[in-house]
Amino acid sequence: MKKEILTKEPPIDLETLEREIASFNRKLSSGDLIAILQKTQDAYGYLPRGGLEFISRETSIPLARIFGVATFYAQFSFIPKGKYTIRVCTGTACHVRGAGQVVEELERNLGIKEGDTTKDLKFTLQSVACLGTCALGPIVVVGSSVKSGASCCDTPFGHKVALGDKFYGQVAPEKVEEILENYREA
Amino acid sequence: MDKLTSIDALKALRERLKKEQKADKRPTVVVCGGTGCDTFGGHALYNAFENLVEKRQLQEKVRLKKTGCQGLCERGPLVNILPSNIFYQKVKEQDATSILEETALSGGVIQKLLYTDPNTNQKVVYQQDIPFYKKQHRIVLMHNGIIDPLSINDYITVDGYASLEKALTKMTPDQVIEEITGSGLRGRGGAGFSTGTKWRFVRNAPGDKKYLICNGDEGDPGAFMDRSVLEGNPHSVIEGMLIAAYAMGAQEGFFYVRAEYPLAVANVGIAIQQTRDLGLLGKNILGSGLDFDLEIKKGAGAFVCGEETALIASIEGKRGMPRTRPPYPAISGLWGKPTCINNVETLANIPPIIEKGAKWYSGIGTAGSKGTKIFALAGNVRNTGLVEVPMGTTIREIIFDIGGGIARKRNCKAAQIGGPSGGCIPVEYLDTPIDYESLQKVGAIMGSGGLIVMDDKTSMVGMAKYFMNFIQDESCGKCVPCRIGTRRMLEILTRICDGQGREGDVELLSELATKIKETSLCGLGQTGPNPVLSTIRYFRHEYDDLIKGKKPQQTEKPSDVSAA
Ligand SMILES: Cc1cc2nc3c(=O)[nH]c(=O)nc-3n(C[C@H](O)[C@H](O)[C@H](O)COP(=O)(O)O)c2cc1C
Ligand code: FES
Numbered sequence: 038m039k040k041e042i043l044t045k046e047p048p049i050d051l052e053t054l055e056r057e058i059a060s061f062n063r064k065l066s067s068g069d070l071i072a073i074l075q076k077t078q079d080a081y082g083y084l085p086r087g088g089l090e091f092i093s094r095e096t097s098i099p100l101a102r103i104f105g106v107a108t109f110y111a112q113f114s115f116i117p118k119g120k121y122t123i124r125v126c127t128g129t130a131c132h133v134r135g136a137g138q139v140v141e142e143l144e145r146n147l148g149i150k151e152g153d154t155t156k157d158l159k160f161t162l163q164s165v166a167c168l169g170t171c172a173l174g175p176i177v178v179v180g181s182s183v184k185s186g187a188s189c190c191d192t193p194f195g196h197k198v199a200l201g202d203k204f205y206g207q208v209a210p211e212k213v214e215e216i217l218e219n220y221r222e223a
Numbered sequence: 224m225d226k227l228t229s230i231d232a233l234k235a236l237r238e239r240l241k242k243e244q245k246a247d248k249r250p251t252v253v254v255c256g257g258t259g260c261d262t263f264g265g266h267a268l269y270n271a272f273e274n275l276v277e278k279r280q281l282q283e284k285v286r287l288k289k290t291g292c293q294g295l296c297e298r299g300p301l302v303n304i305l306p307s308n309i310f311y312q313k314v315k316e317q318d319a320t321s322i323l324e325e326t327a328l329s330g331g332v333i334q335k336l337l338y339t340d341p342n343t344n345q346k347v348v349y350q351q352d353i354p355f356y357k358k359q360h361r362i363v364l365m366h367n368g369i370i371d372p373l374s375i376n377d378y379i380t381v382d383g384y385a386s387l388e389k390a391l392t393k394m395t396p397d398q399v400i401e402e403i404t405g406s407g408l409r410g411r412g413g414a415g416f417s418t419g420t421k422w423r424f425v426r427n428a429p430g431d432k433k434y435l436i437c438n439g440d441e442g443d444p445g446a447f448m449d450r451s452v453l454e455g456n457p458h459s460v461i462e463g464m465l466i467a468a469y470a471m472g473a474q475e476g477f478f479y480v481r482a483e484y485p486l487a488v489a490n491v492g493i494a495i496q497q498t499r500d501l502g503l504l505g506k507n508i509l510g511s512g513l514d515f516d517l518e519i520k521k522g523a524g525a526f527v528c529g530e531e532t533a534l535i536a537s538i539e540g541k542r543g544m545p546r547t548r549p550p551y552p553a554i555s556g557l558w559g560k561p562t563c564i565n566n567v568e569t570l571a572n573i574p575p576i577i578e579k580g581a582k583w584y585s586g587i588g589t590a591g592s593k594g595t596k597i598f599a600l601a602g603n604v605r606n607t608g609l610v611e612v613p614m615g616t617t618i619r620e621i622i623f624d625i626g627g628g629i630a631r632k633r634n635c636k637a638a639q640i641g642g643p644s645g646g647c648i649p650v651e652y653l654d655t656p657i658d659y660e661s662l663q664k665v666g667a668i669m670g671s672g673g674l675i676v677m678d679d680k681t682s683m684v685g686m687a688k689y690f691m692n693f694i695q696d697e698s699c700g701k702c703v704p705c706r707i708g709t710r711r712m713l714e715i716l717t718r719i720c721d722g723q724g725r726e727g728d729v730e731l732l733s734e735l736a737t738k739i740k741e742t743s744l745c746g747l748g749q750t751g752p753n754p755v756l757s758t759i760r761y762f763r764h765e766y767d768d769l770i771k772g773k774k775p776q777q778t779e780k781p782s783d784v785s786a787a
Contacts, residue, residue: 066540067539067540067541068538068539068540069540070540071520071521071523071537071540072520072521074523075482075521075523105542106540106541106542109525109542109543109544109699110523110524110525110543111523111524111525112482112523112524113523126444127444128444128445129443129444129445129601129602129639129642129673129675129689129690130444130445130599130601130602130607130673130675131444132444132689133602133603133675133677133681133686134602134603165483165524166442166444166526166693166697167442167443167444167445167446167447167483168483169258169441169447169450169481169483169484169487170258170259170262170296170447171444171445171446171447171599171601171607171673171675172259172296172297172447172599172600172601172607172608172609173259173262173263173296173297173299173607174601176262202485204258204261204262205262206259206262206263
């Protein structure tokens, strides 16, 4: 998997990250690295270099190792994402039900290729292999790229709503515009 | 809630809860809260019920409950009225009022919300009479769709944690292992290794510190059994882990769950917290001297992390790359300590086995494969969803009797079992019984339980290319055969699909496939070529047709998908 890395990057506010790290309530060890990276990505929508340098200083994990880990996993991105991330499932079950055409339609509609972000920084289009709702394929999930705060354990009911991801099932290419409508204005 | 400090206290709590439930005569409206039903508005529907009950002050008259996946995802959102078991499907928010008034409070049946059997056109009133449910044998899924996954009390009421109680009071760790070995339970994560034997290895491994990991990575694209169990009945897996920890002497456990499953992560997190609050996790559990605690680790989107040594690397915060075995994790696993890794479904099978005994469990299934297996039924089949069947059930029974046959009056062409490590079974072999050995004989594997049905419009070379693309993308790159070999295979498959295939390509593919299988470091490469080999074995003519320049078969337009 190839990953793009920004050479110049906008300044970020490290306070958010400091708070995330403090929320672990203990001295961080190398076993926590992936969890910190996940929190960073949720907080900023991507992994800013400044953030990674900060993590390296806080945890004494070499920056090279942090990059090594972050580039390995598909979840992490080094460039800012659009306000909303659209994930379209290309898993087997969705594939046999025509996910390919849904990807094509999304690409056509948004004018970007899978993996890219629209110029107005509104949408990022990502294909993923299986979202676990295979019975209802093709599946499209839309959610904010930045997931603020809401940790999983303090939302008793409807936490998925709190996490802000909306699942759309049995998506046909004709339905793509209808789905995007919901996010264009907001 | 106060911490329970003795087994008797847990017993007393269960008695009290059961009594309370018995005294509660209110009908219950059960709404499915699984990710599937929510896609069609399950949570919104539940909220509509909640608002109604509040507005009309019906709290004394009716109970509401949100459960995990009930299985028949295709027909969601699902609503079940208890105790009558009247079953409604494709329920909309605006139906809430009539369901409350006409069914929950008056016992009537609303015809338009009933399930219609597509084969007989008959309406079916009760859940248990729907063919989809009738042929299933639910052990692991027994309480999915009945209990509220976020209520530990609900789980305790259905005899939850009674198996833990039994293990701690009536069995030695060795007896627990003997029971599991005797049950014939084999790992549900794919390889089918005897669970009891694995536990024995870890128990006998030298060292005081031992780990237990629940593998909830569920990487097979098209499989969602583990997600549904984690979402719908997380306590059953926690109880299985507690019993496993007691048997092996493990003090710490991890749930490794895919990040793509936010609801599963959330529900497991809540369940762990409740279990800890009640004193069933932590130090000196129920005064028995058992110490065990659990933590969740979220995956970060890498299929190979389902492989046990890669999973361990990932928990250690490293790149998720597998390593050579031996040493096996049972001897040297997480942080070099003896580690047992079990799949979600394997662990969820433990409490019923301890409760009912090895003899009962080994009475279900076939000679070599005991118990039941959950399948995620998806693709071009009418009733997609989750089904649990005894081992030995044929693929045909699953697709036609439970799944209702092929959508849109098409014909079945093949069934894909075992995901990227498995194979496509052609329609001639649909009478193959589901057990580890029979599936292997026809070129597939049990895998984790993805079962994807393909109709006659599906291009099998296209499927082979699809899986090879997946494997090539997910190869971690550590070993050469897998990194480079899968790339070459993908290139050949791509050119065949693009009408540029050459004479001899199929032979080349077979040769590459065999070499990659023989020489790869981990299971990813060792099984990755299987989909190609199985399509060559059964659908060679499709390869030849494409190479000879006939037009490729088109995959379906999704527009007519929903019109089942
Ligand atoms: C590439 C690859 C992916 C795997 N993915 C999973 C998975 O997603 N879930 C799982 O339980 N086992 C998976 N396994 C199997 C595990 O390595 C391991 O055998 C299993 O978790 C052991 O549990 P069990 O004995 O209960 O089956 C995978 C294996 C390989 C080679
Ligand atoms: S294959 Fe698309 S959700 Fe599983």
